[in-house]
Amino acid sequence: MRTIGSMLLAGTALAGASMANATDLEVMHWWTSGGEAAAVAEFAKAFDATGNTWVDAAIAGGENARAVMVSRLTGGDPMGAFQFNHGRQAEELIEAGLLRDITDIAEAEGWLDLVNPSTLLDACTVDGRVYCAPVNIHSWQWLWVSHSAFADAGVDVPSNWAEFAAASDALEGAGKIPLAMGQQGWQQSGAFNVMMASLLPSEIFLGVYGDKDTDIAGGADVATVFEAAAAARDMAAKSTVQNWNDATNLVITGQAGGQIMGDWAQGEFAVAGSVAGEDYSCLPGLGTNPRLSTGGDAFYFPVLDDSDLAAAQAELAALLLKPATQVSFNLAKGSLPVRGDIDLSAANDCMQKGLALLDAGALLPDVNMLATPDTVNQINTLFTEFFADSSISAADAQAQFVDIIADAE
Amino acid sequence: MSADRPNQLFRNMNAKVAAIPMIVTALFVFVGGTAWTIVYSFTKSGLLPRMKWVGLDQYERLWGTKRWLIAIENLAIYGLCMLVLVFVIGFILAALIDQKIRFENTIRTVILYPYAMSFVVTGLVWQWILNPEFGIQNIVRGIGWESFTFDPLYTPEIAIFGVLIAGLWQGSGLVMVLMLAGLRGIDHEVWKAARIDGIPAWKTYIFIVIPMMRPVFITTLVLVVTGIVKVFDLIVAQTGGGPGIATEVPAKYVYDMMFRNNNLGQGFAASTMMLVTVALIVIPWAILEFGGKRSND
Incomplete structure (x- = not known):
């Protein structure tokens, strides 16, 4: 037994040596x-x-x-x-x-x-x-806007979130989905976090996710973000795709006005041969508050x-x-x-x-660096539910959000 | 009596020795694993098990989580409807086939075929059939009924019934085959006697044949109920728990907590609750079913 064992060992050692320069x-x-x-x-x-x-x-x-x-x-x-x-x-x-x-x-x-x-x-x-x-x-904080969708709707290409939201009726009238959004929790909570980081001062974002401060999370400032998310929910009501790149494709093909998605969406535009500034625009910080996580x-x-x-x-x-x-x-x-x-x-x-x-140096830390996966996924579940069910009010969602932040560590 | 006792223990020695590996495995894996899971459900285990005692915290969080409550509700709806409908459909199909029809083998095979498919395939197929863009709704609208709407998987209130349809399609065949075997086991003399007495066929089925098929029903019940409690892959393939969290089920909650949220403690607490629920149903039933016979011996 011993000799067979040592022969086998020697065999593997040889094989190992010959493969030293080409490791899989x-x-x-x-x-x-x-x-x-x-x-x-x-x-x-x-x-x-x-x-x-x-x-x-x-x-x-x-x-x-x-x-x-x-x-x-x-x-x-x-x-x-x-x-x-x-x-x-x-x-x-x-x-x-x-x-x-x-x-x-x-x-x-x-x-x-x-x-x-x-x-x-x-x-x-x-x-x-x-x-x-x-x-x-x-960085998450980008709004990708389709030029052709806005041309079809007869509205100027927006330069910030407020203009984008104001154009949603015109887009809908032209048969477009105002906001493309994949039906997955991380995309939905991601869009919410982008709004929080972009529409409010950085201290609020850091207060909620960094310090886990429930007073800030339940406060009036964050309430405005939940209102904005409820508006985004209406704008994305007709967007039934699942994956983020399918949602990006709606923007590339001009079927949707825009998408809140991280800069990885850039790669999809590049593969499709779209040209930044001509076919599409990108607005860091939703055009309101350019800052990147x-x-x-x-x-x-x-x-x-x-x-x-x-x-x-x-x-x-x-x-x-x-x-x-x-x-x-x-x-x-x-x-x-x-x-x-x-x-x-x-x-x-x-x-x-x-x-x-x-x-x-206009930078913020990412939510994944501040919160545990447990907290991140609880927030994802909350927004999956929030975006799928328009009967949940912004105030109810905020109350649940405060509970999650209170439990976070 | 007392002199006979040792002999009882050594009776059927071969069978008992042969069963030892299975008994040991069952004790070690099932009982041991269950005990371990319950113990760790009282800890703050994250990605890896950690002996950090937190008492009932995990359970408090569990029962305060909306997603878990929806999952329990869905399991109750799915389970009850599935249990009743799969038996009704399965038995009716079996009774129909039992009428000595032509092409019995072909029909039986066709109806049993869905059971040969995994839940993943079943889920995907029914996801497409129920998709309003290219499923039933699209076909009916193509025929000319423009306002026809049938999109259960996109309506949170009834999405679980969309899953139920797929579950029934998959499970009914097996119940039918088991029932058919049970029906074939009924002596022809019983039917002849009933006919002579002028009892209608439906009455014969309900009052004579079904009570005689009790063992078959119990076997089927166990198979169907275990299938219901562990339903997971069907949901993952067909809806992914959506729309929103409308079709979440307990098994999926356990999986997501353990492997996505990296919160083993919470997953263990949820799986312990699943075990408790099953135990609450099975133990009283087992006592009723098997407890009575002891006293008759």
């Missing part, structure tokens, strides 16, 4: 829409160029993907690397020691100096150790015993933040790069607006 690394992510897939292909291309192989494991839908990732990690079947929204989602995985500490790579690559804004790296850092590689900055995506690396895989992980981590990969990836995805020292002159109108806001 399984990477899980939920980037499946057209623009997203184009972006992740840039990473795969760059990683394959290092001699390793990017094994793509994409799962459609962030919620589904996160469930699979977490169960694989806790079930002892870790993948090579995985995409996550950094923030509090990974907190417990780090506490349980399932994720690899990549502080050494971060130091060797000088991430501490070049990641801009530095809050991105802070979100990856627990007790002074770095656990993830931020790859982009995503700096959420984003990051890659985490599970703790692996296999040293070849660990080496491939390190290579991938370093590669993700290299200037060339940052440019090609972010141009395809429509997101902003995490380092300020690269040339993005190829970026279009909308991305330039985002870059300018980034330079000016």
Whole structure:
């Protein structure tokens, strides 16, 4: 028995040695829409160029993907690397020691100096150790407006939310859906959070999600946002699509006036060949209060015993933040790069607006960085219900919202 | 009597030895797993189980959550309608087929076929059929009835009935086959005797045949009820719990809490409540069903 065992071991060692330069690394992510897939292909291309192989494991839908990732990690079947929204989602995985500490790579690559804004790296850092590689900055606070829909309705293209809301009757008269919105909780609560961040001063947003202050959450200012959300509900009543990119497609094809969606919608416009400023406009901060939340995506690396895989992980981590990969990836995805020292002159109108806001420091933290997944999903459920059932008044919804904030930690 | 006791224990020794692995598995997996779940439902477990005692907090939150209350209500509506209708439809189909009709095999196979399909396929098929854009509503409007409206899955108040239709379509075939087997097990002499006495066929079914089919009914009942309590994939495939939260069910709440909200404690509390509900129904029934016989021995 012993000899057979050692022969087998020797065999695997040989196989391991011969594969040292071509390791298959399984990477899980939920980037499946057209623009997203184009972006992740840039990473795969760059990683394959290092001699390793990017094994793509994409799962459609962030919620589904996160469930699979977490169960694989806790079930002892870790993948090579995985995409996550950094923030509090990974907190417990780090506490349980399932994720690899990549502080050494971060130091060797000088991430501490070049990641801009530095809050991105802070979100990856627990007790002074770095656990993830931020790859982009995503901001939620955009209103995408279709020029052709407004031309058909005979109204000027709006420059802020108030003008947009005022044009909804004209759009409806022209047979358009005023506001495109997918019927999924995260999109609906996302639109609400955008309104809160854009229509009110930053202190209110930070008071509600940062300090979990129930007086502010139940106050008159937030009540105006719930009224605006109720108005948005009426405007989106005819929008029956589920996925965000299907909703974006309504805007691209001029069937809907506009959509509140993060800057990842940019990728869909690019794939469809639409030109910013001619076919569509983008209004950061709903045109009212240009300010961006700096959420984003990051890659985490599970703790692996296999040293070849660990080496491939390190290579991938370093590669993700290299200037060339940052440019090609972010141009395809429509997101902003995490380092300020690269040339993005190829970026279009909308991305330039985002870059300018980034330079000016008009920034907010993302809800995912402030609240736990439990709280975020409770809010998602509330807005799924609110947007599907027009009999729920703004005041009732606000009362439930205050309860959720009171329970949040 | 007392001298016979040890012999009783060793009677059918082979069978008892053979059953040991199953007994051990059942005790360890089911009883052990259940106990573990109940214990951890009193803790503040997030993404991973944590022994951080919070007493009844998870249960207080559970019963204060609108989504859970709607889920319970939906399960009650779906369960009751499903139970009654699947038995009625299944029995009527079986009784019809039992009339020695032609092509019995073909018809039986056609009706049983939906059961061979997974709930995911069933859910998607009925999602399309009930979709107003290209389903029944569209076809009827195409024929000429322009104002016809039939979109249960898009109307929160009746969406659960849209799910019920799919569940019935899928489940009726199995009930029919079981009932048919039961009907075939009834001695022909019974029918002959009833006919001679001039009892109408429907009366024979209700007062003679159905009471004689009691074992078949109990088997079917157990199959149907377990299917109802664990309904999950049908909802996920057909409505995703929507519109809004109109078709949420308890099993989906448990799943979402555990794997989306990263709140195991809340998921455990919800699954414990599901267990308690089932126990409240099953235990009194089991006592009535099996408890009585002991005293007769």
